[in-house]
Amino acid sequence: MKILLAEDDPSIHAIATMALSRVGGHQIVAARDGTEVLKLIEAEKPDLILLDVMMPKLDGFETCSQLKSKPETRDIPVIFLTAKAQLTEIQNGMNLGAIGYILKPFDPMTLHKQIEEVIANHAKAA
Amino acid sequence: MDLGARDFNAKSELIMKSSEKEMAALIKIYVCELPAKAAEIQQAAETAIHQLGKRETPRWAVLESLVHKLAGSAGTYGFYAISTLARTLEDRISNGSFAKIPPDEQALELRGWLESFLTVARKTATDGESVNKEAA
Numbered sequence: 621m622k623i624l625l626a627e628d629d630p631s632i633h634a635i636a637t638m639a640l641s642r643v644g645g646h647q648i649v650a651a652r653d654g655t656e657v658l659k660l661i662e663a664e665k666p667d668l669i670l671l672d673v674m675m676p677k678l679d680g681f682e683t684c685s686q687l688k689s690k691p692e693t694r695d696i697p698v699i700f701l702t703a704k705a706q707l708t709e710i711q712n713g714m715n716l717g718a719i720g721y722i723l724k725p726f727d728p729m730t731l732h733k734q735i736e737e738v739i740a741n742h743a744k745a746a
Numbered sequence: 747m748d749l750g751a752r753d754f755n756a757k758s759e760l761i762m763k764s765s766e767k768e769m770a771a772l773i774k775i776y777v778c779e780l781p782a783k784a785a786e787i788q789q790a791a792e793t794a795i796h797q798l799g800k801r802e803t804p805r806w807a808v809l810e811s812l813v814h815k816l817a818g819s820a821g822t823y824g825f826y827a828i829s830t831l832a833r834t835l836e837d838r839i840s841n842g843s844f845a846k847i848p849p850d851e852q853a854l855e856l857r858g859w860l861e862s863f864l865t866v867a868r869k870t871a872t873d874g875e876s877v878n879k880e881a882a
Contacts, residue, residue, distance in 0.1 A: 631779070631819040635772050642765045674814055703818035703833075706841075725821025725829055728769060 623735075624666035626651040626683065627701070628675045635728050636670070636701070644732025654678025658686060661693055668735070671718075673702040673709070681716060688717040699738055701726070776823045777874030784867040787812050791860045798853040810839045827866050835859055 623646050627633040633650065640646045649664045651657045653675040661669075669687070673680035680700060687693045700713045703724040710721050720738030722731070790812055794804035813832040821829030838844040844852060 629815050629819055631772075631776055632815075632822060634775075635769070635822055638765065638768050638772060642768060674811060703814055703836075705833075724818030725826075728822060729765070 621667045622647045622649065622664065624649045624651060624657060624660060624664060624669045625701075626654065626657045626670065626675065626680065627672045628652050629672070632672075632724065636726075636731065639728035639731045640735075643729060644735070646732065652676075654680065654683030654686075657683050661687070661696070666696060668739075669696055669698045670701045670722075670735075671698055673700060673704045673713070681712060684713065684716040684718055697739065697742070699735060773823055774874070776819070776825075777871060780825075780828075780867060780871045780874070783812075783816060784864060784871075787816065788860060788864060791856055795853050795856050795860075798849045798856075801849060806839050806845075810836060813839075825870050828863070828870060831859070831863050831866060835863075 623640060625633065625636060625640070625648050627636065627650075633652075637648045637650070641648050649660060649666060651660055654671075655677045657669065657671070658678070671680040671683060675683075678686075680702065684698050684700075687696065687698060694717070698718045699720045699722060700718050701722045701724065702709075702713075704710075704713075705723050713721055719742040722734050722738065726734065787809070790809040794806065794809055797804040813836045817829050817832035817836055820826075820832060838855075844855070847855070
């Protein structure tokens with residue numbers, strides 16, 4: 621699976637990339653903020669977008685909102701990967717059309733499984 | 747167990763072993779970077795304390811953003827004490843409860859938090875260094 625990972629913290633970016641590529645066997649495309657996601661999306665055509673919430677330039681919620689407003693990107697599944705753990709923030713993300721929410725801190729060795737679970741739960745609910 | 751499953755399991759074990767090595771290397775880098783992250787947070791907290799002393803409204807956004815990032819990254823790298831401390835301050839700032847107490851109490855609480863945070867950060871960096879030396 622090709623995953624577009626939007627994350628501005630290099631420490632998190634490095635460990636998530638290692639976890640998803642080496643342990644999960646996925647291809648990772650890097651973006652540092654929401655504007656890079658919107659720039660890369662057409663050329664990269666990812667199967668999934670992992671979005672941090674607090675990012676410079678364009679935050680994760682606004683990025684998700686823009687992705688879901690365009691016919692060519694609205695069907696690409698979005699999962700938030702964030703330390704924003706308050707219920708209202710989670711609900712906000714889900715209302716914007718994300719299929720799931722994975723909280724930081726996360727376990728790098730099982731991150732790919734958490735993603736698989738989110739995708740499976742979403743498919744069951746659909 | 748058939749041959750295919752055995753091959754799969756062997757391959758999986760190999761991937762896990764090499765991933766654990768990469769993980770250990772990333773943790774070493776994180777520990778090396780920790781003093782710089784702590785210094786940045788210390789500076790933001792001291793700026794806020796200084797502003798509180800002058801009865802100015804501190805710009806909490808910088809400190810909130812720094813502790814937010816640390817809460818997520820430290821826990822992911824296995825440094826749960828730092829993550830918990832960072833999350834505590836982030837929550838106090840973001841839910842508005844911190845802003846509701848008088849400036850003197852805010853400064854006192856922030857000083858106490860900073861002391862605890864720097865103690866844990868220094869210990870983590872020192873312990874991490876000694877673990878790195880043993881591993882090398």
